[in-house]
Every structure is written in structure tokens, then in C-alpha cells.
Amino acid sequence: MSQNLSTSGGWRVALRLARREALRRKGQTALMLVLICLPVLAVSAAAIVWRTADVSSVEGIDRRMGSAEALIETSYADKIVQTPDPESGGYGIPGEKVNEDEVLDIDDLAAVRDVVGRDRPVTVFGRDSLGFRTDKGIGDFEAFTTDLANPVTDGLFEPVSGEYPPGPGEVVVNQALADRGPGVGDSLTAVRKRMDGTEQEFRLRIVGVAESAGSRGYPIAAALPGAFGKGEDTTGRWLVGGGPVTWDDVQALNEVGLLVTSRAVLNDPPTLDLDPTAVPSQDGIDDITMTVLALVVAMVLIEVVLLAGPAFAVRAKAQAHTLALVAAAGGTPRQARRTVLASGVVIGSVGGVLGVALGVLIGVLAVPIAQRFDQSRFGPFEVPWLLLLVVAAFGLVSALLAAVVPAFSASRHDVVAVLGGRRGEGSPSVRTPILGLVLLGGGVVSAVLGSAGGRDTAPLLIAGSAIVSVFGMILVVPMVVGLISRLAARWPLALRFAARDAARHRTRTVPAVAAVGATVAGVVALGIAVSSQEAANKDAYQPQLPIGYASIALGLDADRDAVEETLTRFLPGQGVQAVRGLQTSTEAGELEIEFTADGEAVMLDYWSSIGSPYLVGTEVPDFIEMDASERERADELLADGGLVLLRGADDDGPDAPEVQVDVRRYDPAGDEPKDLASATSKAGVVHVQRPTAPAPALMSPKVARSLGLEVDTVGLVLPGPVSESQEKDVQEAFGALAVQPYFYVERGYQADDAVQIIQFVLAALGAILMLGGTLTATFLALSDARPDLATMAAVGARPRERRRVAAGYALFVGGIGALLGAPVGFIPGLAISQPLTRHHETGVSSLDVPWLLIIAVVIGLPLLTAAAVGACARGRLPLTARVE
């Protein structure tokens, strides 16, 4: 008991000391608070935005069913089982067979009423994807058909302007649709295309603008049921009002094959006693995601601790004199430790609470901004208090951890040296760097294992390697700092001073260097991973045409004149070239052609974007790229009435001087294919310049004739260039045609914008963190070095010498951090690129090291930071700040 009492008493004293110290050194305290606060704030705000954006079942009720009690949908089964919320669980069909004849459809409202009661208000709530006419052609929109005058639909739409609800012959549209075509007062021409190619048009008068409660950005229109005709999809959807629809009602409706989303059930979901095999289970977070999440949290924690570390080290050092006096007066090392740890408790709890409070504030401000970038509507403002509590605890823990090392080193201070006014620290321990090197070795081993491992083990091993390597690096930092500072003898004065001073104050320097190192390691690792993946994507890309070319595959019934007219309208002056080939899709069925050489079928790529895989002509078209000698040979074969088989550049199949060509036809009924014709022809295998050929075979008209097949214009090719807006115009114009031709523009490999953005974000994040780590260390060092700077001033240092020293600190901390971090980043970076980019068939993996990014981060950033620090540092030396 007494032990406990004295313990709590000890803490009370320590906490009081820490509180006083925090109030006394306001600038330093503010810095520490910022370092702890910022991550807490950022995560809190993000959590609020995320939770608000995330719409739960209950929150989403109104946008799903307006004011109705339930949304009832037909299924294609005569009996189903469902989860309380079909949207997050779905439904299953018990029994084996679906009886299509007895399935309810859109007109079976009576069957619904039979179950839920005849006196309930019910209205149809149809959804359909349709087209609408624009100046250029046809755009897509989502059509809602329901009686918006019915109170059960209240809440589905939010009237913005004009009239609401729409009456017969009227329609309301959302802003996104109005922006792309007709506005209020104009008429909306909706186009319904049927599978059989026929079109139906509906003209409705736009009377108002209303936004859907659930989504924005995608064009939407709403009108009375039947306004857009009847589609082929006969799924019935009804909104039902008039009192709660119970789980029993839901199950009764399930019995007749109806799927129900009930407000009452969502608000108070029943405990499920369903057969788990009948209902697809809801996917939770899997183990790997969990592990990765834990690793991310760990890395963030490390980074925060490292960034805040120097401030705590300096605080502890400022208290060193007090602690030494306490020790001289009989205090135990534990009490000394506790005094420093108490700083962590005070800063951590204040920082955590402050961070959460500010985070909530920022969240309130950020939600409307985030909504602007998101198409789906956010739910009501929501603050996940439990999560925020965890985040605040994270702040406290990081502050405590940041205080641990200074606390232990403070408790071990040489009392005599401290009271004697010596400012340095003892020599570094030998064991730490050895342990660090061992850990780095472990990281490498784990990375090597991970790079060879499969998709399931690799992430764990490599992420583990990353953490272990970073820890190893942190332990090596003191040694490296010491070694490098020993090289300083010939350096310029400011840098030499900074290096030696940094080495003398390791508890302050090491975490800052480690923070920079960890940042750089992260940037390098992720940079390698992202670049390698990008390289793999690029390697895997197979262009269909020479870069810049565009092709149009004409279908069987395509209106070629209309297509060409569209092309001349939007792409005037382009030499449109007709592609002649065998029409493989015929009314009678699909044709398949097989080439056999030496009794074996020749394996060829089959796909084509130019209308037919089998082109016919007397020479090789120019959009098929091949070496001059190959082209010559191919042209010769074609002129000679032969056949050319095309292979990719790397495909080294055998040549085939003579092939047998067999034509078969698959009829639509799905019967056995029917042999149509056979012929033998002189042939040759020709390689194109790209990995894949745009078509597998070229045949001379003679071969086509001998097979008795019709040669037609199967597609069009034009050399381009086609701009993206031209492409969009052409697509929209083609959308208006009865049969839409396939339009393709070869732009080569398009580097994913996301990759460049990620690299940029990585570099920016790295810069911010590096700047943060360097800045804290530098300014703490400068305030520590005040007496030295005063001395320099007294012996005649120019005022700018302080800037130089500041830049020296920044360069030393940033430079060593970057030099250490880069190789450490290579370990997991190289490792992760292997499983990440391994081709699922060939097993070949790609590696691309983003040298530019790495050089920028390792060399550019430290220099830039040093320059920035040098420019920002006050260029005034303290003149008479001497201890008298």
C-alpha cells in the first residue's frame, strides 16, 4: 500500500514539474504540441470526413426509398432468402431450379398487395439506363420513373429550381444532365435502344431541376411511370408506404420471390437464423489488410515519435541540471526518468485532446469541401468518438514513446558532468549499432524471402522487413553520426561546427536523422514499387496500331456511309483507308478459320480491332509495322497469291511454307461447327515489329476466292492524330447510329496519371516530413547553441554566420538521414517490386528504380532544405547572451 502511495505521489510531483516546465518554455512546448497534435488532428479530421461520407444502412434509408416504408423488388426466382439489408448482403435462391414462368414481374403489383395489405399506398419506382440527344449525338443518363407526387417518394429528390413534381409529359433533370444538353423549358429526347437494334424516342418537357439524394455528377432524369416506355428488363420496383413492414412481412414476400428493403427492418435488424450457405456472407476485413493497416499505424507512430523525439530530448537536457541536483540530493534514477516521462504525459494528453478538438473543427469545415469532389452524397455529419479516442490515445502514446529515450538517458546522466556544466553526452554504446546491423541483416533476409514468396506471404514478409530495417537504421544512426562528424575536420567552419555539435547532442540529433531516414526509406521503397508496377504495366501493354492511328471496326449491319460522314465531319482531311477482309460474323453464324502446317494447327493471336482478323489484299497495309525485308517478303507472297501469317516480334514459332486453310461456321443455335471450305496455299510466317500483330493473317484475294468467301470492307483506318475531344465527339456521334461501330484510337501506353500523382505526392510528403524533421532539429540545435553563437559573434562572426550554421545543421541532419534512408528503402522496395510485378503466366517481373525521384529526395531535398533553413533562419547573432 505504502509503495503504491509513494508511487502515485512520485508521479504527482513529476507531473507538476512537467506542467511547470511546459508553461515556462512556451516556444518549445508549442513545438512539441504541434508535432503531437498535427497527426492526431489530420487523422481525426479524416476519420470524420470518412465516417460522414460513408453512408450506413440506416442513414441511407431516405435516399434509397424516400419516405416509403419499404422498397420491394422482383427477383428472377420464385422464392428467395435475403439478409435484412439486401444491399449489403444480397439474397440467395433456395432450391435448385429457377422457374422463369412463375416469376413475378413489373406488372404483378397485385401479388405485392396480397402480402403487405391492400390499403397501403404503393407506387412504381423504376430505374433504367437510357440515352438522350445532345448536339453531338447521344449521352447516357439514368431514368427514374415514379410518381413523385406520392408522399412515399419524398426525400428521393431535392427540388432545386423550376417545377416539381413533374406531371404527364414532363420531366425533372439534375444539374449534371442540364449541363450537358437541354435545360429547363427545353424538351428532353430520351432514346431507348432495344436489343434488336430498334430505337424508341420519347420527348418530354423539362420543367425543373432536382438533385437526387444519393448521387450527383451523373445525369439523372425523373418522370412518371411509363414516360420512357417499357424496357426489356422487367424487374419491378415499388415503394410501399403505410406503416412498418416487419421482418415477417419481408419473409412472406420472399416466399413469392420478392426482395424487400424495409425501413423497420433496417432500423432494427433481426438476428439472423438463416442458413449461412444460402446467403452470401458479408466480407469482413481480411487478415492481410489488417496486418498492413497495423504496419501503417506502426510506421506513422515511428515517424511521429522520431519527429517529436528531438524536442523531448532538448526538454530533458534543459531539465538535466534539475535532475542532477535531484540525484545529488538522493533522488533515484527512476524518479529522474519519471520527471522526463511526465513531460510526455502532459504534452501527449494535451496534444491528443487538442488534436482531436481541432480535428473535429477541421472536419466540420472539410466535409462540404470533400463533398464537392465526390459524386455520391454524404450521410449526416458524424463524429466517430470511439475512433477519435483511439487517435487521441495514439497522440499520448507517441509523446510517451518520444520521451522514453531521453528519460532513460537523463536518468543515466553523469551527475558530476552535468553539475560541472559540461554540455556534451557520453560516447555512444557499441552494442546498439551492432544490434542495428543485425536487424538490417534480418530485414534483408526477410525481404529476399518475401520477394520470392507468393502473393499471400510476400506482403507480410516485406512489410516486416521494412519495419525491421527502419528499426535497424535507427540503431545505426548514432554510430554513423559519430563517424561522419569525425570526418568534419576539413569541412567549412559552419558545417564542421554543426556536425560536431550534432554529434555531441545525440539524443537530439539521432531521432531527427532517423525521422528523415525513415521518410526517405519510405519514399524510396514506395517509389520503386510504384515505378516498377508502372514499368510492368508498360511492358504488358500491347498496341493494336501504330501510335496515333485510329481504327473503326464496322459491324455486319453498320451504315458505312454514316460512319464515313461522321469521320469527315469530326476528323476532316484524314486519309481514311478502307480495310478489306473476311466478314467473320455472318447472318448464318460466326466463321472460324484454322491454319494447319505440317499437320499441326498454327497458334495465332486472334483478336483484332479493325473489323476482321483475316485481312485480304495484295500488299501489306501500312498500319501493320514490320521491317523492310519482312514486308518485302510478305508483299511478294501476297502478290504471288499466297498467304501471310503474322507473328509478334518475340514469337518464334516455326515457319510454314505451305498451310492448309479450313473454314468452319458456328451457327447461332450452338450446334456442332460445320465445315465450309478448305484450301491449301503457299504461305509464310512474317514477324511484325510489335509484340502482337493487329491481325493474325493476311491473304491474297486468290486465297479468299478459292475458299469461296466474301471479301468486304470490314473496317476503316486513319493515321490520326485524333485529339481526345475529337474522339469523344466521334464516340457520341457513333452513339446516335443504329449500329455502333467500334472506334479505337491507339495512343500507345498511357502512363496512369495516378502514378505520376503518387510519385509527386511521395516526393511532396517526403519533402514535408524531411523539412519537419530537419527544421525541428535545426531550431532546437540553434537555441541550444545560443552561447556558442554569442561567442562567435564576440570574436567577429558576420551576422550571416548563424544562417550558415543553421544550414549546416539542416544539411548534416537531412544529408545523413537521406544517405541512410535511401539504401534502407531499397531493401523492401526491390523486394516488393518482385511479387508486385510478376507476370501471372511468364513469371517475369519488372523493376524500375525511379532514379530521378531518388536523386531528388536524397541529394536535392537535403540541399533544398538546407537552403530553405538558411534563408529562413534569423541572420542575427545573439550579441551579449552570456551567462554572467
Place this chain on the structure above:
Amino acid sequence: MSVKHALLALLETEPMYGYQLRAEFEQRTGETWPLNVGQVYTTLTRLERDGFAAAEAENAEGHVVYRITEAGRDEVAAWFTTPVARTQPPRDELAIKLALAVTVPGVDIGTVIQQQRSATMAALQDYTRLKRRAVGADPRELAWSLVLDSLVFAAEAEIRWLDHCEARLRRAALEAGRQNSRLDDETSSSHREFHRPAGETPSTSGTEGTSR
């Protein structure tokens, strides 16, 4: 100061006659404590009477040479090992002067103190200058320099004592000023006391024109 013991201590090194003794003494102590030859001979007679020294025959120049006796050696040993008694405060003219200056009206005590301090400082500078010349490993030089040190420290002590007096008087004046007139500028009234009256030049200041 015991001249008796000092002479005995010198005799311990070698037998000497009176004049020689005086020269030796002054060489070791500087001209700090001037001895007249009469005093030396009186003391020698007394030493002989007490059995600490014995007169020997006259030497070639006709000087009576004295040598130390066994009893004399014991006496010297006892003198060296007994600390100098500090039972009685020395009759210090300066202390008496200041005590009177504080109580007698019309005396600017600040000036009194400063004049004394300058004088002592000048002496201190002289001692230091002498000391700077007394360099060397010769035990006699060392002895001389130790005596100088003693003088230096004594002078320093006097200056410190003067500083202390001044600080106390100053505080007293401040308090008096505060009690007497709160309307008066306190600092200036306290300063006034230490400003040297116009036209009055301290005797020790010979550097008029190089400063001020």
C-alpha cells in the same frame, strides 16, 4: 611582528653580525618592515640574555658575530609551528578614521573612502610591479615574493573592506533618502554622495587629462 624570532630564524642559517642580519632581513622582506640597526643590536643583546644566541669573537672587520644556541633553535621551531595570534584587533588608523567620518557631520565619507581606495590601489600596483620583477627559483626571491603576496592580500583585503563600507553606506543613504523625501529623485540623491566635489582633486590621481 616578532623581530626577536625573525632574527633568530636568520641566525639559524648561519652566524651573523648585526648589520648583516639587518641586510638579510630586508632582502627577504623587502623594505616593508624597515629595521634600524639599533633595534637589531638591542634585540641581539636580549637574545643573548635569554640564552637563545651567543656572541662569538669579533671577526676580521671588528664585527661581533652571533650564533644561535640549542635553546634558540627550539625557540625558532616553536615560533614557526605556533600560529600568529589574532586575539587583538590591530590598532587600525583607517578604521578609526572611517568610524569618526561617519559620525562627524560635514565629512564626505564617499570621498574619504575613494581617496583611501585609490591610495591603497596605488600601493597594490606597486607591490604587484615589484612582484613581477621577483621572478626566479632562488629561495630568497621566493621568500621575498611571498612577503609581497602577503602585502598584496592585505591591501586587497583593505580595498574589499572599503568596498564593503561603501556598499553599506550607500544602502543606508538610500534608506535615509527614502524616509526623508519621497519626492526627491532617490537615485540622484544617492549618487550625489559619491560625486567628487568640483575642484577637489584626490592626491593620488596623477592622470588628469588621460581620462575624463
Place this chain on the structure above:
Amino acid sequence: MNPILELTDVTRVHGEGANQVHALRGISFTAHAGELVAVMGPSGSGKSTLLTIAGGLDQPTAGTVSVEGTHLGGLDLQGRARMRRTSIGYVFQGFNLIPALTAAENVALPRELDGISARAARKEARTALDEVGIGELADRFPDDMSGGQQQRVAIARAIIGERRLILADEPTGALDTETGEEILQLLRARCDAGAAGVLVTHEARHAAWADRVVFLRDGVVVDETGADRVDVLTEHAAR
């Protein structure tokens, strides 16, 4: 002969209004080549202010300061910093060595800051260290030296580069009496060799090493003692 340091009617007022403190009130003060001048006075008498103003670390509110004929008031921060590198040497009570630099580097500091090559500066520093008798400690760090050794380093730093004005602020304050004497001997020797020295101290014993002692009270010179300048010079010449 022109004085190396000359302060004319120097006044220094700290603060404003009710908080005004007159640190110096119209002080005139000189130090000539070959002369060591001690400034004595109780704390708050303005002796440290006098020294910071003489060293260009502080600016007088009124009056002029000139060092080797250059008016410090006419110089900007840079110019005054240059004077401290080339003409004025400072010695502090707390030694004020930079712990991150070796003895030689500390001594070489003013020269290096002046832009001469590190190698040349280090060579000069070794000479200066030899001069103060601790040439063998050139590569030690201050933390590994005794107080006396550190102060010797500080003096070496103050004399490097032929600087002819040495300002010493209680240089013996943190030392025992004997080490203190040694330091004063060094200063004295420096002045005997032709430099002008100003020694601020509150210890009479140390002030006695000076040719002149100036007493400061509340920012004014109240008295001055010591040999006439002429005496000093003749004595100097006679030696």
C-alpha cells in the same frame, strides 16, 4: 601617440521611460599601446557595458568609440564584426570556448571567420597556443581541459591575427588564485609586447596588474590611479 581605444563622452541608456537605466553616463576612456588598464567597480557600475561597447557588441546611446582610429559608430553590423575579427580580442569570464571545436579550431575561429584558409588559420592558431604555453593541447576539445587551460585558449583566441586591443571581462573569475595570476601574467606580457589591454574585474589584486586602474560608479569614472602614462612608457622603454 594615438590611443588604440578611445571612448569619448559615452552614454548608454537601457530601456525607456520609467524603466530607463543609465549604464554609462558620459564616460571618456583611453587605452594606449603597451598599456593595461583595469576597470573596477561594483556590479551595476557599468564596467561590463563599457567593455561590450568598446568591443562593438553594443552601441552607445551617445558619444563615440574608436578603435585604432576607426569610429565604431560609423560601421554597420558587418563592419563591427570585422573589427572584432581583426582588431579586437575578447576574453570572457566563462572562457566561452565552443565545445564542438578543438582548442586550435577555437583559436583559429576569428581568422577562419575572416576568410583566410583553414590551413593557414590553424597554423597561426598553433603559434598562438605556443605563445600561451599550451601548444601541445591544440587538438583537445575544451571539455577535456582544465579551467586554466581553457582560459589560455581563450587568450590565444584573443591575440591571434595581430589584434592590438584585448578586452578581458573578469578573465580570472572562474579560476583559482594561482591560475588567475598566470592568466594575468599572460595578459600583462601581451600588453608589454605592444597591445592595449582593458581588464574588467572586481578584484583589486588582479586590477593591480594594470598600469592604470579606473574606478567606475553608477556609470561614471569616480577616480583613477596608477602610473602616469609617461611613466608607463619610460618604464616600458627602459626594460
